[in-house]
Each structure stands twice: as structure tokens, then as C-alpha cells.
Amino acid sequence: MHLGRLARLELTESEVDHYTEQLGQILGAIEAISDVAADDIPPTSHPIPVVNVYREDVALPGLDREDFAVGAPAWEDDRFLVPRILDEPA
């Protein structure tokens, strides 16, 4: 349930039971990786190391607002229209 909240998923009760069991099984199967003694092994976060990639400092045209309007769930006055952002009773 807590995990569902962290992941921003409004799970149903039956989903919580179902996923709790399945995630337990998956983690059980994955656990074997902790058997590998790897204290002195550096971690790999990226397979082909590249650092500080810059592009030429040249202004390029951005996208038009109308382009975003087409795919937006709600749009008003050239902006994305969103629900209230404070979690208090309206």
C-alpha cells in the first residue's frame, strides 16, 4: 500500500494482495545476486562511459505551443490546465 503511494498508483485492495505476493516471488528469485562477493567491485551505471557531452552553444528553435495542445489532456489559454496542486479540501 505504501509502495503504491510512493509509485503514485491508486491500487485496489485485491491488487495490493496480488502484487504483494508476486513482488515477493520476484524478489526471492533475484536475491541470489547478494551471494556474489562484490564489495571491491565498482558499480556500472552506464555501459559505454561518456562524460561532459556538450553541444555547440547555438540557439535552436523550440516547438510550437499549438503542438503541445494537440496531445494535452486539458489545455487553456496556451497552457496545460491542471488540477489544484494543494492537497486540501476545495
Place this chain on the structure above:
Amino acid sequence: MSDASLNSDLVRQSAATLATAIARGEVSSEQVTQAHLDRIAEVDGQVNAFLFVDPEASLARAREVDAQISSGIIASPLAGVPIALKDLLATRGVPTTCGSKILEGWIPPYNATIVERLESAGVVSLGKTNMDEFAMGSSTENSGYGPTHNPWDLERIPGGSGGGSAAAIASFEAPLAIGTDTGGSIRQPAAVTGTVGVKPTYGGVSRYGIVALASSLDQAGPCARSVMDTALLHSIIAGHDPRDSTSINAPVPDVIAAAKSGDVRGMRIGVIKQLQGEGFQSGVISQFNAALEILAGLGAEIVEVSCEHFQYALGAYYLILPSEASSNLARFDGMRFGIRVGDDGQHSVEQVMSATREAGFGAEVKRRIMLGTYALSSGYYDAYYGQAQKIRTLITRDFEAAFAQVDVLVSPTAPTTAFKLGAKVNDPLAMYLNDIATIPVNLAGNCAMSLPAGLAPEDGLPVGFQIIAPAMADDRLYKVGSALEAALVDKWGGLLIDEVPSL
């Protein structure tokens, strides 16, 4: 020749043959495109490879390419040839769903770099192909828009996540397709549909405009029915892109020359000890071994190589992938694109977000987001994500040690042939095992190809042969692949895909 037989002839041609005929003016791109659109109309009701086609737009584009060609401009060796695009490539003005209900109706405002390159090469898009939702799956059953069916047996899975792209090629709906491969999503569908697919070196093909699953693993690549067609497509989509900061700024290996050479004399080919035996279907092993004998007969030296840490690859992958995916998929919050649920003026943005994600994501996506959220949470990070990253280093070192001894490594692409739709859909762990032979390559970032080795005697279904090369040595895949393919074509009298039952 009647129109009907002309059409059926056109859809069975290789992309290279079609391109040559179009360039010579023997047939127009419009005719070729129309033939494939007709084929889609005829068989896609059974296959469900496509999520979107726009015949008028495709034909209009084909006519533009025809006009270019008649004015003497041949944009590329594939000019005028049609292609199918996996539905996680952003296509300007064309719906892009990633197989997810959460993106239903989304029209991207820009093109992926791959799409731009194909357009400048005069390659004509036929539409967008079905996939496991956000590329999470090995069977295309996790699509929000129904599964794709394998043309070899419509009751069976076409592999995944790129099952739509593979099935489109295998059912002659398209001669070429683009796939993406995060843990095997190009290679495993190629294996189970009797087609060819390549996962290029990480950074070899731009990821700009590809909806991200796991950014350090994702790589787009070419799918086709022959090694040469795959090479032609590879050479068009590969190369440095300043808009993808992980793109490799170096010349693309000459994959076309390698596919033409097909010479394996004196090459050392390593068989990965850990990727055979238990869990591998007998017909998969027998066809794999038969292919090895062919390569030995062509003058390659076959040796066995041990990659000890591969046994931990699946575990490391199912921590790294969900961790990256849970972060990447945070952007699907119902605010800027796709659907929004529960926005009634009462609910807050957090509540609308959670309701939208609950309604829009399918079961496998939720599983992996939660797994990733858990693996990254404080207190578990070192034990899970941190340890998985160290395993990743050990797997990369296994590859380095192996490539000090051999030029390429080989294994079966997938442990089994295509299984029945529904057989593993409620058993995530069984489903994950499909990618046991393909995942190590994504973790290490090097490149690999799957091509058909033959049909398993026990079920008559295609078996995939995987070739693995070091990073930026993609040309070796094509050298070995074309040698094996040529020998098999001699033996069979044609490509394996010629044996696919007619729909």
C-alpha cells in the same frame, strides 16, 4: 501478370531487391507501398501487428519519393522501400501509444531522430507496430491493444516486446521494421518469428525521440528478413546524433561490406557455456549445434567460453530495469500528455495522478514500477540497485575476458520456440526467463544479432541463433550472420521465412 499476383510478388521481395527495382523505375514506390498496404488490409485482422496505419499519408509520401527518383535523386540504398515503426518512436502528427492506454490519443509534437533519418533516406512509413506496454514483456501480450499473433501459428506469441515489428515482417506486411531492445526485444521476437534482428552497440543508434524504458539499456535497431536487408537499414539509422548525449561520436562500422563479405575463415567463435543445457528446449539446442557445425565447416574455429557471472544477469537486470523504468515512467502523470482520470474539480493533482496511472497502466508496468520504487527506496538501495550495478561490472568483465579469446560469442537467442498465447501471462518469473540469453548484452552495452537457425523438429517452429560482438564491432555480427545465412539458404533453397504458412 495480374494485379493480385504482382502484389503478392512484391511483398515477398527483399528490401534490397525492391530498392533496386524502384531506383531503376521498374516499379514505383507507390506500387510497392500499395502492395504492402493491401497485404496489411488482408491479413492484419489475424496478426494484429499494426496499431496505426494511414494509407493516404503513406501513399502520398511514396509519390514524393517517386518524384525525387524520377528527377534523378536516389536518397539511399533503401529509397522508396516501406517500413513499419515500433510504436514507441515519436512520430510528429502520428499517434504514438507505446502499447499503453495511458498514451491513447497522444500526438507527438516531434520526430525521433530515427524517423528523421528514415525520411531523409526516402524510406516510407507504413505505420506503427504493436508492442508490450512501454516495451515491458516478451510476448506482446502486455499491449493495451490486444496481443499480436505469430504468423507461424496464430495461437502463439510473436515474442516481445517488439512482437508487432517482427510479425509484420514475418507476415510480409512490411519488408523492414524498427525495433528497440532493452533486454532482448528485437532479438527474441526475431528468433520466434524466423526473422533477423540486431541490437546495435549501445549509443550506436540515437535514442532521441524513443520513449524511454531503461535509459542505460535501451537501444533501437533494425529488423528484416535477411542479413543484408538488416545491414542496409542499420547503416541508415546508425551514427552520431548531437541530440542524444549517449550517442557514440565515431564512424559507424561498415555493416554492409561485412554482410557482403560473409567470410568466417580463421574467425574464432566462442560458445557460451552458461547459455545452453538446462531450460533450453531440445530442438533449440539441436538447431543451434547444427548451425555451429556449418560455421566450423566454413572455416571458423569453435571454442567453448565460460562467462561465470551470466547466471546473475537476470537478477541484476530485474533490479536495474525497474529502477530506471520507475523513474522514467514518472513522467506519465496525466498532466501534459495522454489520458487524465478523476479530474472533477474536487480531486488534487496527486489524486488525479494516482488515479490516472492506476487506470492507464497495465499489470506488468505496475509490477515493474513498484519493483523499481522498492529497489531504489532508502534502506534497500545498496542491497538491490547498488549490488546489481556491481554485477553489471562483473558481466562486462566476463565479456572482456571472452573477447580476448574469441572474435564473437554465440548462443541460442531464446531458450524455447514460440509458446502459446496465455501460457505464461500470469507467471512473471517464467516470462522473464525468455530473455536469459539476451539480457547480458544489454547490461554490458555491446551488440548482438539473432538470425534463423532452422525449425525445431518437435514443433516445427523457428529457432534463433544469437551472435554477440564487442562494442563498436557490429560489423562482425553481419560477417558471421551472412556466412551462416548463405550456407542455410544453400541447404534449404531459400530463407527460412519462405516456409512460413500462408495466412
